[in-house]
Amino acid sequence: MYKVFVGDKPIILTTQVEEETNFRNYLLNTVNLVKVIRKLNTTSLKEARLIHKNPDKLLKKFLKKLPNVIAGGGKVYNEDGDILFIYRNDKWDLPKGKAERHETIEQTAIREVTEETGVAGLQITKPLDTTYHIFKRNGQYKIKITHWFEMKTNFSGNLYAQEEEGITKVSWLNTNETHEALQNSYANIKLLV
DSSP states (O other): OEEEEETTEEEEEESOOOOOSSEEEEETTTOOHHHHHHHHHHSSOOEEEEEOSOTTTHHHHHHTSSOEEEEEEEEEEOTTSOEEEEEETTEEEOOEEEOOTTOOHHHHHHHHHHHHHOOOOOEEEEEEEEEEEEEEETTEEEEEEEEEEEEEOOOOSOOOOOGGGTEEEEEEEOHHHHHHHGGGBOHHHHHHO
């Protein structure tokens, strides 16, 4: 099973057909994905489920439905165990961004965290889950596939918000502050943190 978010509403990729309550079932092979996205955005529908009999083909078939954007990002810890957050579009988020040609996804994640926050000396400690969400750019829906990594740093310099990316604040948040920030964050980020 996979979850792909449209805003905070999930599209569940699954092999299980369940009785519809506050969600709708669709066959992955024949679904009009744009219609499903619009329905999630404009109705009280809580989620959509795309069904395919082969669990090994679920994600692959889904990702062919829309253009993909590959991104890398970091859940970064400092020496105090605080997590690095950015504030963009009136929500708390983790730093991430689009992969450039000829760089590994790990290089993308480190570059993007540094560019968006000013934090240097990043070291990847382990890979985290990959998240999926649908966004609209220039009138076209796309699927962002974000590869996340846990990172650590002993950086103690000034934080820098990359304003041209719409970031208005960068902060190290302790456990209580993180819990509070997640009340105003994205579903994918809540799953990661």
